[in-house]
Amino acid sequence: METNQDRTTAAPGLGRYAIDPGGSTVTFRTRHVFGLLPVSGSFAIRSGTVDIAEPLDASNVSAEIDTASFSTGSRQRDAVVRSPRFLDADRHPLITFTADRLDGTNVLGTLTVCGIARPLSLSIAESTLSTGAFTAVATARIDRTAFGVTASPGMAGRHLDMTVRVRCARP
Structure with a gap:
């Protein structure tokens, strides 16, 4: 199968794309133990769509991230973060x-965590286009306390540097 790939920040063709959960993830980096040690982890993207419109700023994105998929490789830490003290995954x-604006280099929308919605701008770092599909990588810095996740100040980092990688294809 022949694919035409172009590593760029150009927009894919107009229309609806489905986010492929198997090829998509949210990763993060933060610090813990009073900022002394780095920690990284990930969340799984459950589902989503990307609608590319003309004009481009009328495009929209919708994605669902599985809270219980939070993983840092430490079973004990992961259980605590999924618990009511932090994310309350149950x-x-x-x-x-959800985003209702794409300006070519940013996806502007709303992130909802623990029932609290806050504006979020994702900066598009790269996109790889192929026939009927694309992969995009975007980054953002999140302040967990803005979403009411305030447990363990000092021990758990306040800010998370997020990288979102989505693989999308026409349904």
Whole structure:
């Protein structure tokens, strides 16, 4: 199968694309133990769509992230973060992102964590285009306390540097 790939920040063709959960993830980096040690981890993207429109700023994105998929490789830490002290995954099984504007280099929308919605701008770092599909990488810095996730100040980092990688294809 022949694919035409172009590594760029250009927009894919007009229309609806489905986010492929198997090829998409949210990764993060932060610090813990009073900022002395780095920690990284990931969340799984459950589902989503990207609608590329003309004009481009009328495009929209919708994504659902599985809160219980939080993983840092430490079973104990992961269980604590999924617990009511932090993300409360049983009460808030989804983290959602909805965007109603794409300006070519930023995706502007709303991130909802633990039932609290805040504006979020994702900066598009790269996109790889192929026939009927694309992969995009975007970054953002999140302040967990803005979403009511305030447990363990000092021990758990306040800011998370997020990288979102999505693989999308026409349904």
